[in-house]
Amino acid sequence: MIPRRLAFGAVCVLMALCAQADTGILDVPGGRIAWERSGRGAPLVLVHDGLLPGASWDEVWPDLARRFDVLRYDRRGYGASTTATADFDNVADLLALLDAQRLDRVALVGASAGGGLAVNFTLEHPERVSRLVLEGPVLPGFSYSGHYMERGIRNTGTAARPGDAEAALGKWSLDAYLTDARNADGRARLRALIERFPLAAQGRLKGSQRPDPDARSRLAGLKLPVRLLVGESDIPDVQAHVGALELGVTGAERLVVSHAGHLIHLERPDTFVRLVAEFVDPDGTAKRLLADGLGSPATPATRALFAYDARMPLDVREKGVERRGRALVHDVHFASPHGDRAPAYVVEPAAPGARRSRAGLVFLHHGQGDRGTFVDEAVALAERGVVSVLLEAPENRPEAAPVAVFDSAVDEDEIRHTVVDLRRCFDVLVGRRDVDPARLAYVGWSLGATMGGRLAGLEPRARGFVMLAGWASLTDAAANGHGRFAASFAAYLDEAARTRWLERIHPLDGTHLMDGTAPMLLQFATRDPFIARFDAALYRAAAGARAESRDYEIGHFGLDRTDARRDREEWLARLLSLPPR
Secondary structure (H helix, E strand, O other): OOOOOOOOOOHHHHHHHOOOOEEEEEEEOOEEEEEEEEOOOOEEEEEOOOOOOHHHHOOOHHHHHOOOEEEEEOOOOOOOOOOOOOOEOHHHHHHHHHHHOOOOOEEEEEEOHHHHHHHHHHHHOHHHEEEEEEEOOOOOOOOOOHHHHHHHHHHHOOOOOOOHHHHHHHHHHOOOOOOOOOOHHHHHHHHHHHHHOOOOOOOOOOOOEOOOOOOHHHHHHOOOOEEEEEEOOOOHHHHHHHHHHHHHOOOOEEEEEOOOOOOHHHHOHHHHHHHHHHHHOHHHHHHHHHHHHHOOOOOHHHHHOOOOOOOOOOOOEEEEEEEEOOEEEEEEEEEOOOOOEEEEEEEEEOOOOOOOOEEEEEEEOOOOOOOOOOHHHHHHHHOOOEEEEEEOOHHHOOOOOOOOOOOHHHHHHHHHHHHHHHHHHHHHHHOOOOEEEEEEEEEEEOHHHHHHHHHOOOOOOOOOEEEEOOOOOHHHHHHHOOOHHHHHHHHHOOHHHHHHHHHHHHHHOHHHHOOOOOOEEEEEEOOOOOOOHHHHHHHHHHHHHHEEEEEEOOOHHHOOOHHHHHHHHHHHHHHHOOOOO
């Protein structure tokens, strides 16, 4: 574990011991502001809460400074900053600090009241902020319940009776909402900080701050990416403020952090760093994860799991055929090396084709779809001389076993089954006299793109891949994701079972197998509740320079719409030398 930094308030000590950090004092009208800056990369500014000074970031400071150019400071009256001698404006102070540091545009991370300050600063100076991370934000103009106010008064002891000042330290450090009662380390850190910086806890901060403007009616003015972090044990009022922000800011992401209260960065510092880093710099964070082991090459033993006997007869049998315009849709099934029959549609031009005259495509649908998902698209491509095989995923087949929730053996078997059957689809194409084996490609959507990440490093016959909104790493999505899949993973399994599942499935992740050289087109939906922006960044990073990535302002199930569909058809036409329409 990285040793905790010394107190930010002791500026002179930091200057002597932290050679890599710059520290200083900024003169502002009626006061002075202490600041510290360290690291390289995109600029990131930390704005502390109303109880603690900038030292509250000590636990996350070293890791953030390894990823970003980080600036933190003590607001007036806190830590090493002086008490104001005249009315002051926190927004003006922050602007003066950014100007002095020559930071034109930054990502702002604001905790609690610091989150409210970050919101007001962004509303007044939108050109200076690229992204907002708001941790348990409380906003000017939003109401507070009597319970919230009474709790603050009880903890602080505003009646100033004898002993109240010291009692306040204990009350705040054991507060039921500031830190989760299950997190002893977080509570110990909070207690130590309050003892070193007791003024706010005791209600003894001085200085006249100008009233902050009401933010309620102005939230629609936040036209930038916003991530909202709130601990599951935080007080209901803060939960309400976060809900109002999510409703009022278009595209805002709300993440509830388990085993945490109001001060997530004190309680779960590693989680906090990741949630900030993946949001502020998703591409850089994805590359870091791959370099740290998530992208290590698959072992020969893992690759052997996807081997099969290519000499095994395909035994393609047709159940029926339908004419669709100038295309024929054949309902077929073929022998799977897994021992069952693999249902598929084969879509081909109705007119006979010359030997090796046609390109071939393999399609796999999303998890809520079936082999019919891409039929319309395959029919349109058949008019340009393409033969397509549309596989029904093993999990959809009538003989599939009842769903076993996160059973590692079942899931490993299903992954192997699906990928091998996809490879058999290429066997079907190569076995046709009219298909050119040098003009084959793959299209996968969600489930199909997740399986396609593995296929990309195992199937050399594919000249290119189109991946629509998939996961490059199933295990990262389960352990660190923010959607229904990750929620199910956490809810259904205890810690030991989660560890066992991750250990067995991790070697099969596409990040270990996506090492081919064939070009890729990646398509992602920006309003996708399943595949987050960081998931997209991880897929891009795993695919590398060979991939072209495009985003669409739609939801997960909108990627069959005209613009995304047109883009992939044009991309495939160039890749496979298809004739014009």
